[in-house]
Amino acid sequence: MTAQALAQVLASGLLMGLIYALIAVGLSLIFGLMDVVNFAHGEFLMTAMYVAFGLVFLTSLDPILVMPIVVAVLFGVGAVVYLGVVRFAMRAKANQGMVQIFATFGLATLLQGAAQYFLTPDYRSIGNSWLGGKTLELGGVFLPLPQIFGGLVSIAAFGGLYLLMSRTDFGKALEATREDQGAVALVGIDRNRVFTLGWGLGAALVGLAGAVLAIFYYIHPQVGATFGLIAYVTVALGGFGSVFGALVAGIIVGFVEALTAAILPPAMKSLGIYMLYLGVVFVRPSGLFGKL
Amino acid sequence: MNRRELLLGGASAMSFAAAAGFAGAVQAQAAREVVIGVIYPMSGASAQVGIDARHAFETALDIVNNDHALDLIGAKGAGLSALSGAKLRLVFADHQADPQKGRAEAERLITQEKVSAIIGCYQSSVSATVSAVTERYGVPFLCADSSSPSLQRRGMKFFFRPAAQDEMFSAAMFDFFDAQKAKGKKIDTVALFFEDTIFGVDSSNVQRKLATERGYKIAADVKYRTNSPSLTAEVQQLKSADPDVLMPSSYTTDAMLLVKTTAELGYKPKNLVAQASGFSEQVTYDAVGDKLRGAITRASFSLDLAAKRPFITTVNDMFKARSTRDFNDNSSRQFMGLLLLAEAINRAGTTDGAKVRDALAATDIPGTSTIMPWARVRYGADGQNPDASPVLLQYVEGKFVTIFPTDVAIAGAIWPMNG
Numbered sequence: 281m282t283a284q285a286l287a288q289v290l291a292s293g294l295l296m297g298l299i300y301a302l303i304a305v306g307l308s309l310i311f312g313l314m315d316v317v318n319f320a321h322g323e324f325l326m327t328a329m330y331v332a333f334g335l336v337f338l339t340s341l342d343p344i345l346v347m348p349i350v351v352a353v354l355f356g357v358g359a360v361v362y363l364g365v366v367r368f369a370m371r372a373k374a375n376q377g378m379v380q381i382f383a384t385f386g387l388a389t390l391l392q393g394a395a396q397y398f399l400t401p402d403y404r405s406i407g408n409s410w411l412g413g414k415t416l417e418l419g420g421v422f423l424p425l426p427q428i429f430g431g432l433v434s435i436a437a438f439g440g441l442y443l444l445m446s447r448t449d450f451g452k453a454l455e456a457t458r459e460d461q462g463a464v465a466l467v468g469i470d471r472n473r474v475f476t477l478g479w480g481l482g483a484a485l486v487g488l489a490g491a492v493l494a495i496f497y498y499i500h501p502q503v504g505a506t507f508g509l510i511a512y513v514t515v516a517l518g519g520f521g522s523v524f525g526a527l528v529a530g531i532i533v534g535f536v537e538a539l540t541a542a543i544l545p546p547a548m549k550s551l552g553i554y555m556l557y558l559g560v561v562f563v564r565p566s567g568l569f570g571k572l
Numbered sequence: 573m574n575r576r577e578l579l580l581g582g583a584s585a586m587s588f589a590a591a592a593g594f595a596g597a598v599q600a601q602a603a604r605e606v607v608i609g610v611i612y613p614m615s616g617a618s619a620q621v622g623i624d625a626r627h628a629f630e631t632a633l634d635i636v637n638n639d640h641a642l643d644l645i646g647a648k649g650a651g652l653s654a655l656s657g658a659k660l661r662l663v664f665a666d667h668q669a670d671p672q673k674g675r676a677e678a679e680r681l682i683t684q685e686k687v688s689a690i691i692g693c694y695q696s697s698v699s700a701t702v703s704a705v706t707e708r709y710g711v712p713f714l715c716a717d718s719s720s721p722s723l724q725r726r727g728m729k730f731f732f733r734p735a736a737q738d739e740m741f742s743a744a745m746f747d748f749f750d751a752q753k754a755k756g757k758k759i760d761t762v763a764l765f766f767e768d769t770i771f772g773v774d775s776s777n778v779q780r781k782l783a784t785e786r787g788y789k790i791a792a793d794v795k796y797r798t799n800s801p802s803l804t805a806e807v808q809q810l811k812s813a814d815p816d817v818l819m820p821s822s823y824t825t826d827a828m829l830l831v832k833t834t835a836e837l838g839y840k841p842k843n844l845v846a847q848a849s850g851f852s853e854q855v856t857y858d859a860v861g862d863k864l865r866g867a868i869t870r871a872s873f874s875l876d877l878a879a880k881r882p883f884i885t886t887v888n889d890m891f892k893a894r895s896t897r898d899f900n901d902n903s904s905r906q907f908m909g910l911l912l913l914a915e916a917i918n919r920a921g922t923t924d925g926a927k928v929r930d931a932l933a934a935t936d937i938p939g940t941s942t943i944m945p946w947a948r949v950r951y952g953a954d955g956q957n958p959d960a961s962p963v964l965l966q967y968v969e970g971k972f973v974t975i976f977p978t979d980v981a982i983a984g985a986i987w988p989m990n991g
Contacts, residue, residue: 285808288837292804393615401619403824405859413863415836424836496836497801498828498859502617506801541805547768547795549805 284420289542290535295427297534302434302489303507304514305441305526306358306482312521313458313478316366319384322508323391324483328354328490329499330395333404336494343409343495344429350491351484358483359476361387366479367472388504395501404499412495426496433492437485438527445523454478458521513557519570528568532556604658606923608913609681611674611692611702614666617799617825620855621694621902622666625717627895628903629662629691631887632910636660642883645941646911646918654921660914663687667698674698678705688923689714691909694902696720697770703731710925712916712932715955716909717902719847720774724954730925732932734912734949735905736960738775738821738847741870744962745845746782748976748985749817757987759843763792763815765806765830766847767822772798775821775847791815799825803833811839821847824856831860842988844868845964852901857967866989867967873904874963874974876982877945884943899943908942912949945980 307321318324331353335346369383370376406412414425445451456464457474465471497503514533518525533553540552560567610629612622632646637659640647651657663685667674674693681687682705689712693699699718706713707728715723715733719741724733749759762783766772772795783790792813796806807830810818818841822830827850834841846869850856857864875898878884888899891907899907912935917923920931932951939946939959947959964976966985975985 282812285812288808289805292802292808296802296804396615396619401615401623403620403828403855403859405828407859413832413835415838417838422837427836496832498825500617500825501615501619505617506799510801537802538805542808545795546803546806546809547797549800550797 285542287419287421289538291421291423292427293535293538294531295423295431295534296538297531298431298434299427299489299492299530300507300510300514300533301527301530302430302437302492303486304511304518304530305438305523306485306489307511308515308518308521308526309441309485309523310479310482311515312523313454313482314370314461314475316370316380317384317512318482319381320361320388320391321486321511322504322506323388323395324354324357324486324504325490325493325507325511326395326499326501326504327357327391328487329494329497329503330399330404331487332491332494333406333499336406336409343406343491344411347488347491351487354487354490355480355484357487359480361483362476362479367475392501392504399501401501405497406494406499409495424496426492429495430489430492433488434527434530437488438524441485441523450474450477510553513553515567516557517560517567519567522567522569525567525569604655605661606652606655606658606914606917607661607663607685607687608910609665609678609685609687609690609692610662611665611667611677611681611690611698612694613669613698614664616668616670618669618694618823620824620853624895624897624900624903625694625906626664627891628899628906629664629910630894631891632907632914633660633662634890635887635911636914640886642886643881643941644883644887644911644943645915645937647883652914652918654918655923660910662910667693667695667702669695669698671695671697671701675701675705678702679709682706682709682711687711688917688925689913689928691716691906691913693718695769695771696723696774699723700770703728706730710929712913712925712929714909714913714932717905718771720770721778722770722774724956728955730929731955732951733955734909734946734951734957734960735872735944736962737956738771739778740960741847741962742775742778742782744870744964744976745779745819746786746788748845748964749788750786751976751978752985752987759788759816761789761791761813761815762817762819763794763810763813764790765792765794765796765810765818765820765822767798767826768795769798771823771849772821779819779821779847796826798823800829803829804837806830807833807837807839810834810841811837814839815842817841817843817845819845819847820851822850824850824853827851827853827856828859831856831863835860835863840990842990844989846870848901854897854900857970861967861970864967866986868964868975868985868989869901869967869972871901871963871965871972872946872960873899873901873944874965874972874980875899876972876974877943877980881940881943887943904943908944911942912937945974 372379411425416423518529536552541549614622665677691714696718703713721737721739766776844867851869916931920927937949965972
C-alpha cells in the first residue's frame with residue numbers, strides 16, 4: 281500500500297468514525313441515563329433521514345438549512361417515545377429488562393413497517409445540495425465535502441454536549457439522575473421530566489446524524505439496520521453510558537473498518553469491527569470508558 | 573342488546589357465514605381456480621423489487637384471466653381454456669431476501685395454500701432454497717429472474733428458467749469486448765466488483781473464467797460486503813487499478829453507493845459494464861444517473877423491441893398504470909415467467925405437479941410470442957432455456973439503448989463511456 285493510499289484509508293476511516301460516533305452517542309446517552317437499550321435507535325436514524333428528505337422535497341431548501349428542524353422533530357419523537365412507550369415499559373412489575381427490550385424492538389418494527397407502508401420501500405436520495413458530490417483533494421487524498429461537514433458537525437455536537445453536561449443545570453440534573461434516581465427525587469428533581477428530556481436529547485443527536493447522512497447516503501426503510509448495528513458495537517466499545525467513550529469508540533470503529541477493508545478482502549471488513557467487539561466483551565466488558 | 577338478542581344475532585351471523593361458505597364452495601367448483609405461489613422480497617432492503625414484481629405479476633394475471641387481442645402467449649381468451657376457463661390466483665409471500673424465510677414460505681405455500689407451482693425469487697440465494705423445497709414436493713418452480721448459473725446444476729427435475737443466466741450474460745459481455753477490440757478500441761484490463769452472496773460470487777466466477785480464457789487481465793478483484801455503510805476502501809482499490817472496464821455485480825443499494833463513492837473519490841471509470849440488477853433499476857438512475865452516462869448493463873429486455881412487436885407497448889402501458897414505471901430487466905422477466913407458467917399449465921390441462929412439469933419440459937415457443945428478445949423458449953434437461961439471448965443496453969441521454977448484439981442493436985456503443 282502506498283503512503284497516499286494509507287492516508288486515504290485513514291482519512292476515510294476518521295470521517296466515517298466521527299459520523300458513527302454521532303450516531304452512537306444518543307444511544308449511549310439514553311442507556312447511561314436510565315439503563316434502557318433503545319433497539320429502535322437505527323429507526324430513529326431512518327426517521328431523521330426521511331424527515332430531512334421530506335423537508336428538502338417540500339421546501340427545496342438545502343439539507344444543511346433544514347438540519348435544525350430535523351433535530352427539533354427528532355427531539356419531539358424521542359420525548360414522545362419516552363412518554364408513550366418507554367415510561368410504561370419501565371413500570372413492568374416483572375422482567376423489566378425484557379419488557380424494555382421488546383417494547384423498543386417492537387417500536388423498531390413498527391417504524392420500519394410504517395415507513396415502508398406510507399413512504400414505499402423505494403430508495404430515495406437528495407439530489408442537488410451545496411455539498412453533495414463535491415470533494416476536496418489534498419495531495420491525492422480525496423475528502424468528500426459532505427463527510428467533512430459530517431465530521432465537523434459531530435465534533436461540534438460533542439463539544440456542545442460537553443458544555444451542556446458540565447455547565448448547565450439540566451446537565452447536572454442529567455448527571456445526578458444517572459448517578460442515583462431515588463436521590464434526585466428527594467431533592468425535588470422531576471425524574472420523569474429529566475428522562476423525557478434525555479430521550480429527546482438522545483433522539484435529537486441521532487437526528488443530527490440522520491440529517492448529515494441524508495446528504496450523501498441513500499434513504500430507505502431499512503437503512504437504520506446498516507448503521508444501527510455499528511452503533512451498538514460503538515457503544516459497547518466506548519462503554520455503555522459513556523458519552524465521550526462513544527466519540528473515541530466511533531473513531532476507532534471507523535479506523536478499524538477502513539484498515540480491515542484495506543488489508544483483508546473488503547467482504548470481510550466487518551470482521552475487524554466484530555473481532556474488536558468480541559475482544560472488548562471478553563477483556564473489558566464495561567468498555568473503554570464504561571462505569572458499569 | 574340483551575344476552576338473548578346477542579345469542580340470536582350470533583347464531584344468525586354464523587348461519588349466514590356457513591351459507592356464504594357453502595355458496596363459495598359451489599362457485600369454486602363451477603369455475604375452478606389455479607393457485608400459484610409468488611415468493612419475493614416484499615420487505616427488507618430489496619422490498620421495492622418485490623413490489624414492482626407484484627405489479628408485473630398482476631399485469632400478467634390480467635393478461636391470462638381476461639381476454640386480450642395481443643400476439644402474446646396467454647393473452648387470447650379469458651382464463652385457462654384447457655381447464656374450462658379456470659382463472660389464475662396468486663398467493664404472495666415475503667422472503668425478505670432471507671433464504672431460510674424463503675424455504676419456510678415455500679413449504680407453507682405448498683402444504684397450506686396448495687399451490688400448483690411457485691415462481692420467484694429475485695435473489696439467487698433464495699431461489700436456491702425455494703427450488704430445493706419445490707423439488708422435494710414435486711411442485712414446478714419457475715425461476716423468473718435469478719441469474720446464478722449454479723441454480724441449474726443441481727440435477728433438479730422441477731426447476732425451469734426461461735431467462736438467461738450469468739454465464740450467458742457474461743459471455744455476451746466478453747463477446748462485446750472482443751467486438752470492440754476488433755474495432756481497435758483498447759480493452760486490456762477488467763476489474764470485478766461483486767457482492768458477497770451467491771449472485772455476486774457466481775457472476776464473478778464466470779467473469780473471472782471468461783476473462784482468463786479470452787486474454788483480459790484482471791486488474792482488480794473486489795468482493796465486498798452487501799449493504800455496507802461505506803465503500804470507500806473498495807473503490808480505492810478500483811481506482812488504483814484503473815481498469816479499462818469496471819464490471820460490477822451489485823444490488824441496488826450497493827450500486828448507488830458505488831457510483832456515489834467513485835465520484836467522491838475522484839475516480840471516473842473508463843467503462844462500466846454491469847451485471848444488471850441494481851444497474852437496471854430506475855431508482856439508481858434517478859439518484860446517480862448523471863454519473864452513469866454511457867454505463868452499459870446486460871439485460872433480458874429492452875423497450876426498443878416495441879418497434880418490432882407493438883404489443884410490448886400495450887403491456888408496458890398496463891404495467892406502468894400499476895407501477896408508474898416502465899418494464900425493466902427484472903419486471904419483464906417476472907411478467908414473462910408467469911405467462912410461460914400459465915401456458916404450460918394450460919397445455920398440461922391439469923394442475924398435477926408431475927404433468928405440469930412434463931408440459932414445461934416440452935415447452936417450445938418462438939421468441940416472437942414473448943416480450944423478450946429471446947430466440948425461443950424451450951428448456952434443456954437442466955431446466956435452463958439455452959435460447960434466451962441476452963442484450964447489452966447503454967444508458968444514453970436518460971434512457972437505455974440496445975447496443976449489442978449487432979442484429980438487434982439500434983445504435984453503436986459509446987466507448988469509452990465518457991466519450
